[in-house]
Amino acid sequence: MVLVHHQPHHQPTTSGSGSLLERADLSHPIPENARKLAQLVEYDESRVEMGTHSVFVREARPPGAHYAKATVLFLHGQKTLGLKQVMVVSASMSAQFVLPLMTSSRHLSCVVLVAPSNTHEVLNPSSYVVPTLVLWGERDTSLGPTAAANLKNLPTVKLQKIPDAGHACYLHNPKCFENLCVNFFDLIRSYHH
Template sequence: MAKSADLQAADLLRDIPDNSLDLVQEAFTVFIRESLPPFNYHVKGTILLLHGQAYTSYVWQNSNMMQIFSAMGFHCIAPDLPGQGRTEGTGIADKEKPRFFSLLIDTLYLKRVIVVAASMAGQYILPLLPDFRITCLVAIALSDSKMPPERSSVIKTPTLVLWGDKDTSLGPICASNLKNLPFVKLIKIPSATHACHESNPKYVQTVILNFLDLITEYDLI
């Protein structure tokens, strides 16, 4: 893990570059935000951050999540999902969302990726599991988390499930639905609402970084 001095030296207020990515097969131009580790450090891994229904990729920048993760050695990419933010094109049907996300990973030429997904983004990521490209998942109060036992038993992807202690809807449901995954850790975030990454970002960042540090020790990233 990067030294605390690295975090102290990093400019966390620097602008997050805006960019766009053409997904030709889907007729989408996807708006993305991207941040890299400072000082030309070795990149530990790439994190794809997927926002929830009422948000855009800006939530990951506004909470300093991207800046913190990059200061600690990770390449971060946060797209505006279809139908939201600055991504061109209309929204897509729920059944098409996993295919869209899979194509996004391929278009970014990512062989291995860490996924941090919130709320509605469960529709994009959960149907893909298990997927050899996805090294681990941080599931923040994901929607559409119900799956039959015979499917959950084969998902070996290391998964961290987070939800706020004030969340009375999707968070507890997600925790209950995913608690039987073979490699899962469940953590309730104190003083946090449904969007716990926004209401208690420092706590969430700490938990996620420690989780990624543990995964790194086992050479999974």
């Protein structure tokens, strides 16, 4: 599970079906110059001491004069690092830890759930207020379709099946996965500025 830092904002309001998120086309490609820049990113790994705990941090710095759109870190330690709003990408079984957080927008800007488990535990969909993108591969015959069926009634959700992919759709069709995630993050960021 990965968290992506995002500036605080107000959550979007929706009025029934046909919300901005539901209508959004997230499939357009990421520009090639952005992909080339991503190959030049430098990584630095370190630890942040938090009392009796040592938290592993991996920092990605953009090349040259480019700015960072986000900070990526593992779940533990965002408070110590001063992060108030985060974007979460959660795959499969890690969803059991993310789903309970989605009833409050206090700390989360948005969530990407990749073929998430435990979606049967969502008993009151209207209480899940965090904008959510649910992804699964077209060859996923279990968790993905089940999650889509269980989460389709969340107030701010986009369901997206990824072509030519199985359960781990980010591995089978990474370009499509990246396009959908980046466009979703940009939509959330743009909608709130």
